[in-house]
Amino acid sequence: MKLTEAINSRHSVRQFTDQPVDRDLIKKVVKLAQQAPSWVNSQPWQVYCAMGKSLAQIKTAYHEEDLAGNHGHPDLAVMSREDWSDGTQANMKQWRHGIVHHFATFDEAHQQMTEASQTLYNSPVILYITIPKASPDWSILDAGAFGQTLMLAATDLGLGSIPTYNSVRFPDILHQILNVPDDERFIEGISLGYEKKAKINSYRSERRPLGEVLHFSD
Ligand SMILES: Cc1cc2nc3c(=O)[nH]c(=O)nc-3n(C[C@H](O)[C@H](O)[C@H](O)COP(=O)(O)O)c2cc1C
Numbered sequence: 001m002k003l004t005e006a007i008n009s010r011h012s013v014r015q016f017t018d019q020p021v022d023r024d025l026i027k028k029v030v031k032l033a034q035q036a037p038s039w040v041n042s043q044p045w046q047v048y049c050a051m052g053k054s055l056a057q058i059k060t061a062y063h064e065e066d067l068a069g070n071h072g073h074p075d076l077a078v079m080s081r082e083d084w085s086d087g088t089q090a091n092m093k094q095w096r097h098g099i100v101h102h103f104a105t106f107d108e109a110h111q112q113m114t115e116a117s118q119t120l121y122n123s124p125v126i127l128y129i130t131i132p133k134a135s136p137d138w139s140i141l142d143a144g145a146f147g148q149t150l151m152l153a154a155t156d157l158g159l160g161s162i163p164t165y166n167s168v169r170f171p172d173i174l175h176q177i178l179n180v181p182d183d184e185r186f187i188e189g190i191s192l193g194y195e196k197k198a199k200i201n202s203y204r205s206e207r208r209p210l211g212e213v214l215h216f217s218d
Contacts, residue, residue, distance in 0.1 A: 006155040013160035014116040014200045016123045016193035020051070025157060026125060026192070033150035038142035044135055045146045048128040048178045050189075059120050061173045066118050072169025075185035076140070095205055102203045112200050117166045123191035126167055128174060130184040143187040150190060160195035163188050 001009075030047055038044060050058055065072065081089060103109035120126065129147055131139045151161040167189030168174065174186060195201055 001156045006152045010151055010155045012162040013195045014121050015196040015198045016121055017196045019194045021125045021192055029150055029153045032153035033146050036146040036149040039138045044131040044139035045143050046130045048180055050126045054177050057177050065170055074168050075171050116200055120167055121191050123193045125192040126189045128189050129187045131187055133183050133185050147190055154192055159192050162191045
């Protein structure tokens with residue numbers, strides 16, 4: 001697959017099939033992600049692969065938190081929507097309207113998105129990306145580059161993916177089940193697997209016109 005094709009065809013998959021992902025394929029994806037650039041080649045990332053029993057335990061523990069009405073406390077703080085800049089709020093609003101339009105009614109969209117997030121997308125694999133607590137903000141940028149490289153590699157190798165905040169809402173559960181040292185913090189979880197043919201997966205998010213993003217100065 002050409003790189004431009006991988007870039008254009010990657011999209012967030014919110015429902016995966018039950019088909020497991022081969023360990024060697026996961027290794028290939030992560031090895032390619034390691035080519036991402038980082039500050040002085042610090043490579044701050046660690047990857048914890050939850051699958052099989054450990055992922056089942058995480059899904060059960062998260063479900064219990066959801067039933068108890070707990071929203072979570074991710075290591076990277078969530079900012080209230082009203083505090084974001086006007087432009088980014090408008091983009092998020094457009095995305096939400098797009099989803100409702102895709103499903104025809106607000107209730108259907110809400111139900112489908114809630115079910116997807118509460119089941120952690122039925123993904124057979126979640127790759128949890130951490131960085132040391134002793135890190136500058138630059139390491140978050142590095143982890144982001146690592147994550148995107150990983151998802152493009154996954155696309156190239158026939159796998160669907162979604163990066164989520166949802167999967168890192170309860171870091172204490174993740175530390176315990178995945179045996180992650182206390183001096184690391186969770187940046188995101190990237191679900192991997194085979195995309196299910198489902199309406200939720202046919203939604204495509206839009207992007208701002210290039211002229212609103214790119215500013216030449218010569
Ligand atoms: C850091 C990060 C966290 C995200 N968390 C979630 C999440 O918790 N739930 C979700 O459904 N999508 C999540 N997404 C996916 C975004 O909604 C998605 O990337 C965006 O709408 C663009 O769509 P696309 O990935 O299909 O191009 C997250 C994306 C990023 C980069």
